[in-house]
Amino acid sequence: MAEPTHRVLILGSAPAAAAAREWSRDPFNHIVAINNAWRIRDDWDFLIHPEDFPICNRPDELVRSQSIVEADEYVPHQNKFGGFVYAGGTMAFTAGYWALAALQPAVLAFFGCDMIYPNSGKTHFYGNGAADPLRADVTLRSLEAKSARLALFGAAQNCRVVRLSQGESRLVFPSVTTDTLMSDRLLSTKGMQAALQAEAKLNYFVSSGRYWEEEERFDAARIDHLDRMWLDAYCPQSLEYVA
Numbered sequence: 001m002a003e004p005t006h007r008v009l010i011l012g013s014a015p016a017a018a019a020a021r022e023w024s025r026d027p028f029n030h031i032v033a034i035n036n037a038w039r040i041r042d043d044w045d046f047l048i049h050p051e052d053f054p055i056c057n058r059p060d061e062l063v064r065s066q067s068i069v070e071a072d073e074y075v076p077h078q079n080k081f082g083g084f085v086y087a088g089g090t091m092a093f094t095a096g097y098w099a100l101a102a103l104q105p106a107v108l109a110f111f112g113c114d115m116i117y118p119n120s121g122k123t124h125f126y127g128n129g130a131a132d133p134l135r136a137d138v139t140l141r142s143l144e145a146k147s148a149r150l151a152l153f154g155a156a157q158n159c160r161v162v163r164l165s166q167g168e169s170r171l172v173f174p175s176v177t178t179d180t181l182m183s184d185r186l187l188s189t190k191g192m193q194a195a196l197q198a199e200a201k202l203n204y205f206v207s208s209g210r211y212w213e214e215e216e217r218f219d220a221a222r223i224d225h226l227d228r229m230w231l232d233a234y235c236p237q238s239l240e241y242v243a
Helices: 015-022 033-039 073-078 092-105 144-156 193-200 210-218 222-234
Strands: 007-011 030-034 045-046 067-069 107-111 161-163
Touching: 007 015, 007 222, 015 073, 015 107, 033 210, 045 073, 045 092, 067 107, 092 107, 092 144, 144 161, 144 193, 193 222
Parallel strands: 007 030, 007 107, 030 045, 045 067, 107 161
Antiparallel strands: none
16 A cells, blocks of 8 residues: 555644635645635635534535535544543544544644644634634544544554644644654554453444434443543653654
8 A cells, every 4th residue: 555645634623724815725635624724715625514503504616626524424434433431522533533534644744733722812713713623522532532532543553643732732732833744753553452452341332423412322431531541541651653
């Protein structure tokens, strides 16, 4: 199998995301915009959004190179990676897993997705909006663990998962620049097996993606334990890198 070469930008709506408007397109083969992030620049390739994303917030027209990814496409892809309960039910993670499956990238670079919300001022580049990743949700009890899981699944298919932001983030990915996208070595995936076995034993898979309709059967304490397993598998202090 050929090594992946595509470099994918996942663009969110944090206040800092507007800086991406000035970036060169050259470092990226694909740009995936989440929700309102399609407004930041007009050369995006994919817009991904949840079922309840308001129609009034969607683009009126698409150019030939653009397409919209909706639940009927991203749910089956995310299910290939274990489903929403284990992956985390917010669009940054959903976009990441969809991109891993659909685009087979060498680099998955997040920007504007740090999930840090200020106490005052704008929460998003367009003004104020809901802090979706911080809502009370059994799948989002540790955003750090969910990001670690995504990064390890990326490494399993020879993809580096990074962030283009500097400073505080709920994402555990290494911080890089557009000039150093490929600078980090691939993570070891040796620690994944125990966590995957624990997921299989819990059997919290919901094929429809509508996990909230079955939430009463999910044990938060067991999910917390699973989250710790994923963080332990990723933890930089114990990482072994691929030779």
